[in-house]
Amino acid sequence: MNDMLSLSAGLPERRFDPADTVVVEGGSAAAIWVLVSGALEVSKNGVAFNTVTQPGALVGEISVLLGVPYGATVRATTPSVLRHAEDGAALLDRHPAIARLVAVGLAERLNFVTTYLVDLKQQYGNAPGLSMVADVLRELSQRQAPPARPGSARDPDPDY
Amino acid sequence: MAYAGALLAVLLAEPALLGVLPVSAVGGVLVFLGCELLSPALWRKPAELGRLLSRRGGGTESARRRVGSLAADWGVNAAVALSALVFGLAQAVLVGASFSVLLFARANMCDVVRRVWTGDIRHSLKTRPTEVAEVLQREGCSTVLLEIEGMLFFGTADALRDRLQQLAPRADTVILDLRQVREIDVTPARILQEVAEDWDQIGKPLVFAEWPANDPRREVLAAVAEQPKGNGLRFVDHVDLALEQAEERLLQRLRVDRAAGARLGLGETTRARGLSNEELALLGAELTAHEFAQGHVMFRAGAPGDVLYISPQGEIALRVPGTMRRLASFAPGVTIGEMAVLARAPRSAEAVAESDVSALGLSTAAFERLIQQHPQLAAKLCRNIAVHLSDRVRMLTGDLSDWVSRSGGARPPAQPP
Numbered sequence: 001m002n003d004m005l006s007l008s009a010g011l012p013e014r015r016f017d018p019a020d021t022v023v024v025e026g027g028s029a030a031a032i033w034v035l036v037s038g039a040l041e042v043s044k045n046g047v048a049f050n051t052v053t054q055p056g057a058l059v060g061e062i063s064v065l066l067g068v069p070y071g072a073t074v075r076a077t078t079p080s081v082l083r084h085a086e087d088g089a090a091l092l093d094r095h096p097a098i099a100r101l102v103a104v105g106l107a108e109r110l111n112f113v114t115t116y117l118v119d120l121k122q123q124y125g126n127a128p129g130l131s132m133v134a135d136v137l138r139e140l141s142q143r144q145a146p147p148a149r150p151g152s153a154r155d156p157d158p159d160y
Numbered sequence: 161m162a163y164a165g166a167l168l169a170v171l172l173a174e175p176a177l178l179g180v181l182p183v184s185a186v187g188g189v190l191v192f193l194g195c196e197l198l199s200p201a202l203w204r205k206p207a208e209l210g211r212l213l214s215r216r217g218g219g220t221e222s223a224r225r226r227v228g229s230l231a232a233d234w235g236v237n238a239a240v241a242l243s244a245l246v247f248g249l250a251q252a253v254l255v256g257a258s259f260s261v262l263l264f265a266r267a268n269m270c271d272v273v274r275r276v277w278t279g280d281i282r283h284s285l286k287t288r289p290t291e292v293a294e295v296l297q298r299e300g301c302s303t304v305l306l307e308i309e310g311m312l313f314f315g316t317a318d319a320l321r322d323r324l325q326q327l328a329p330r331a332d333t334v335i336l337d338l339r340q341v342r343e344i345d346v347t348p349a350r351i352l353q354e355v356a357e358d359w360d361q362i363g364k365p366l367v368f369a370e371w372p373a374n375d376p377r378r379e380v381l382a383a384v385a386e387q388p389k390g391n392g393l394r395f396v397d398h399v400d401l402a403l404e405q406a407e408e409r410l411l412q413r414l415r416v417d418r419a420a421g422a423r424l425g426l427g428e429t430t431r432a433r434g435l436s437n438e439e440l441a442l443l444g445a446e447l448t449a450h451e452f453a454q455g456h457v458m459f460r461a462g463a464p465g466d467v468l469y470i471s472p473q474g475e476i477a478l479r480v481p482g483t484m485r486r487l488a489s490f491a492p493g494v495t496i497g498e499m500a501v502l503a504r505a506p507r508s509a510e511a512v513a514e515s516d517v518s519a520l521g522l523s524t525a526a527f528e529r530l531i532q533q534h535p536q537l538a539a540k541l542c543r544n545i546a547v548h549l550s551d552r553v554r555m556l557t558g559d560l561s562d563w564v565s566r567s568g569g570a571r572p573p574a575q576p577p
Contacts, residue, residue: 061550065547066547066551100531100538103542
């Protein structure tokens, strides 16, 4: 991710005080942010589920890539500095090295979350509510490219 | 320990010294020892119950069962402790035994079928061509999957036999997901074996899933089946595999052609979206053709990777490393093994050809060449890969955070940025 800091050196910087909002869940996404220093809290539906402190970490790249609104709210929890590209899509199109780093980061996150879910399922396989994990893993397999039809269906009456 | 030993030695040598100890101190020690004898569950369970009841989403069937089980356990503990204090030890044993019989009888009356699925709703993870998936959607209700939960005793096994008899006229295959069965003894094992024989005689498979070899519960059932009459037990390690086998049988019976669909052009794959004809030609020149027969392991977890594969034809499964459990199945058009060329990382999962696969390989060297000589093309490729990964990451993290917020479960560790 330090590579991302050097690659994004030309982007404008902005400072955030604690509790300042970087992106809002549901807000239209065009910009990609790069954390230079500080700490960020990621929350969804008002529930915080992640913190980001690693310099070079990206915010908003998934929403820009998919062309969907931001999926979570990101706030600064300490005085923070972020760089931003107003047109995130153009940034990825112009800089293959940045696009490559973004893809690497996403692949690492996908591997991490998948491994975590598999561990969770294997470790707590009999615990109530963990059927959700199986559903999530099943859902993962449905995210396929056309033209084939997904191979499984989502639980129509999930416990959680 | 040294202090206690010294005190014990003094008291044994001169018991009369006990008389000089204050009665209140001796009484306090005895009360403390009495409390130590009580089950810690007596004061821990109310706290656990409080936690469960205060959770959002605690009204689900699983949560209600958990609360009921905890409350019953605590009630028995409290009744036995109270009986011991008020009436004496013999009466407490009697109370405990009575409650045990009552709870055992209640457990036998419970329905162990947690959930019922049919094959038109629940499919295997194997990806099928659209027309085959539509047949399974239409005809799959003849496959029934029962999720079994709890303890199998003679009462619950008998109820399960009745349930299976009711299913027999309309179901061609029944799969029992036995992963959440906590206990089974000889009598219910015999009942299940008899049911399996009945199903075998009418030519319909009854499949026992999620009890792999060496599972003690499977050994109980297998031991019963080894008697002279025993046969027809079908064990399959995973529900997913059992569902796939049921689907294959159904497709065979319906004489549905299961051959792979038409071969996609490179421009129709997810990796090549947005590329011009000229860029497609440049990319095509760097690709190498690979053919993998059905069942062939394309790469193993941990192996060094130097090529990513685009699959214009055939389905590919990713497996959990070290197991036969399928993690995902991909339709033609996707790319696997991206990390090999993006970051020269070793393979993180095992990829297996689920049907005959035609793949196009892009090596790390070829990818680096594209970055140097055609940066715009390389940027589009990276972006297409990132879009595909984003979709999967967004879905997984979104559902995981939903689960965490609804279930009050353990907070997932922070992800690497």
